[in-house]
Amino acid sequence: LKEILEQHQADANQEDNDNDDDDDDDKEQxxxxxxxxxxxxxxxxxxxxxxxxxxxxxxVY
Incomplete structure (x- = not known):
């Protein structure tokens, strides 16, 4: 489960890095x-x- 969570976090960080130049509307999405x-x-x-x-x-039983 930790590996899945770390992968999701890595993917989210990668998406944040890829979308730094986009408009604010994309950040909300x-x-x-x-x-x-x-x-x-x-x-x-x-x-x-x-x-x-x-x-x-x-x-218990």
Whole structure:
């Protein structure tokens, strides 16, 4: 998971470097995928905790 996150961050940094000469309108569009990635990671963490809650219950019994 860390490798995927690092790759996404590297891609985002590369896009920022490539688009330095573009207009402000393009910067607003480029900013959109970053919160989407953050939301996806938060959702995956929520699902992980949800699944782990069942694993804890199974270990108790």
């Amino acid at each position: 480029e900013a959109l995928p970053i919160p989407t990635l953050t939301a996806a990671l938060e959702a995956m963490d929520t699902v992980r905790r949800y699944v782990c809650s069942f694993n804890v219950d199974e270990n």
